[in-house]
Amino acid sequence: MVFQDSDVAKRLEGVAYSLADRPDEILEARADEIIATIEKAQQPDGYLNTFFTVKEPEHKWQNLLECHELYCAGHMMEAAAAYYEATGKDRLLKVMERMAENIAAHFGTEDGKERGIPGHEEVEVGLMRLYHVTGKKQYMDLAKYFIDERGQNPDYFSEEVDKRGWKHWGSDGKDQKYNQTFAPVREQKKAEGHSVRAVYLYTAMADLAAQTKD
DSSP states (O other): OTTHHHHHHHHHHHHHHHHHHSOOHHHHHHHHHHHHHHHHHSOTTSOOOHHHHHTOGGGTTSOTTTSOHHHHHHHHHHHHHHHHHHHOOOHHHHHHHHHHHHHHHHBSSSTTSBOOOOSSOOHHHHHHHHHHHHOOHHHHHHHHHHHHHTTTSTTHHHHHHHHHOOOSSOOOSOOTTTTTOSSOGGGOOSOOSOHHHHHHHHHHHHHHHHHHTO
């Protein structure tokens, strides 16, 4: 499944919170083994998503609407931050910093980059967690980009569908309220659409606003 990596990430994040409350050498050793496997799966350019590296490598970053690459990355960033805070070990943190660099190389407003946004919000939360544990402003800046870009082009996802010419789940990208793209976030006056996606977005917005006093 395109979101399979997020299940591993959520488990690791849960392990981190458990270890912070109640140290367990066996549980920590198992987590370290999983993290080592994740590190081996990372591509030389920092890309990390097992569905696309194993099954559809030719389709990386082509289906932001449906395929959860940024969503999975966000959850793994959260896991990395939590595990570092709980154990002081930065192996997974370094993996996800490299993934964040890969994302930053692909998305943004600069020439040669795609002005993309996640179909399923979450990477914004993960990037803010990376910022908090590392102090590196580029992660907050990338989160801010994804938040600010959302809704700037309400037709972004339907245009993406037309451009790639293939679908994963079958979505046409036209339901702009479902994934909160109907207006820029500062113009959205009430919660709309998919509740999980919305709350991830609002969580990141609140975190960013607290940091920037926006």
